[in-house]
Amino acid sequence: MSLTLARRMGALRSSAIRDLLTVTARPDVLSLAGGLPDPELVPHERIRQEVDRVLGSPDALQYTETAGWFGLREVVAARETGQVAPDEVVITHGSQQALSLLAQVLLDPGASVVVEEPAYPGALQVFRAAESRVLTVPLDVDGMRTDRLEALLDSGERPVLVHTVSNFHNPRGATMTAARRAHLAGLAERFGFWVLEDDPYGELYYDGPPPEPVATHSDRVIRLSSASKILAPALRVGWLRGPREVCAAVELVKQGADLCGSSLIHQVATGLLTDGPWLDAHLTAIRAQYGARATALHSALVGEFGDAVEVTAAAGGMFGWVEFRDGTDTDALLRAAVERRVAFVPGSAFAVDGGHRHGARVCFTTNTAATLEVAVERLAEAHRTLVVTT
Incomplete structure (x- = not known):
């Protein structure tokens, strides 16, 4: 055949x-x-305790909203910098699903995207599946070379989005400086592209927290993050934070992908993320x-x-x-x-x-x-x- x-x-x-x-x-x-x-x-033990507690709720094993259990969206919104509402958050099956859903929402075939190089392979897979035209800008020890991005834009390139792993870059290990974050956000405002700020590692800092997110500088930034690195990968709890219109579009696409996430796991993650002292x-x-x-x-x-x-x-x-x-x-x-x-x-x-x-x-x-x-x-x-x- x-x-x-x-x-x-x-x-x-x-x-x-x-x-x-x-x-x-x-x-x-x-x-x-x-x-x-x-x-x-x-x-392990703290997760086991939380699973046992959540299973006492009658809705723990029921379907939940496509955008994620509302209580977890409230928690993520509160953890994000700035005034963020729950309807500006979508809970996803890890942050990789958030990246994939955003590509479906934002990219038509042939659209240009910019990635840092060396690049995160998961992003390359998503953008290639979306049939995008992938452009690159280099990294150094201070993160994305936003001056090189500006030169690319001045040459006439008009990407739909720019992807960055701003904190403790995968694979380069670099963190974008505060000045470059502000510059990147300014370029997004000036040229009208989206910034996907992919941040699964931001809370794993060793010498002090990284600079404020790129999202603090512009509404044209969509942030992605995850509980995989700080709690457990098997929970598969990720999220995106963005404008309501983008979140609504992502929710619509997500309905066709998986209907909804796990109410049980979302409630477990909520309990863990709200247990401040622990x-x-x-x-x-x-x-x-x-x-x-x-x-x-x-x-x-x-x-x-x-x-x-x-x-x-x-x-x-x-x-x-x-x-x-x-x-x-x-x-x-x-x-x-x-x-x-x-x-x-x-x-x-x-x-x-x-x-x-x-x-x-x-x-x-x-x-x-x-x-x-x-x-x-x-x-x-x-x-x-x-x-x-x-």
Whole structure:
């Protein structure tokens, strides 16, 4: 039987990060690849208690509103900066679904979008499925190069939206400065595009909170966030905050996608997010653990590789970025590294049209400081072998 798929499928390719899961699932492989919370730091007992409490409510297992259980929308609205109403919030199945729904609402085939490069692969998958024309602007240690974005706009490009991971960027680890946030918002006002401020990591800061969101500067900013990194990925609770008209359009599309989310899970998340003393203590604990691991990984990389690499010191989030100054091809390095039972994500996985062959994303959250040191030792062994054989 001849199988014909929709045209948009031709632009899609599997995430290299997801493909690595078959390797990192091996118990003998130390993984610096997947961006996962440490399961030992997920609050299992507190979630169990909240599930038991919520199950006492007769509506816990009933359908809920497409935009999400109203109580959770109230909580998210209160957590957002500024005067936000519940009808300016939509609860989604993780923030990735929010990104996908917004693409359906805002993008016609052929519409131009701008992403930071190296880019978040989940955003690339969404925009390619929407048959968008993807343009790029570079990052540096201060986040998106908004001066380069302005030059792109001055050249005549008119994107419908600009996507940014403003806090503790995936994969680059950078945080956009306050000045660049204001500049980006000003460009959105001047040229009439939407900014999608994708912020799943903002509460995982180690040296102090990041600057105020881009959304504080303009109504043309739609914020996406998630409870996956601070509570548990399996809850699949994400959200978007935006103008009422955008939220209403997203809700309409979402009706055709999944009717509604889980009332049970939404009420559980509400209980966790409103338990202030417990949540503050939980966030303090995971920030301390992850911050120490970020420092340990940075120290190990600098100690093993020295001047051969430039390493971004993570001030939050889950990732560091390693740039090999000696010309190392990180795709080849990954193959050698897996033989030595360690894995990472090569920079090419985050490239829009090739490139970043000397870069690598490394995740520090799922390993202790001692294990991270062993992982970097194995990576250095792989690197030495690669240098000898090339």
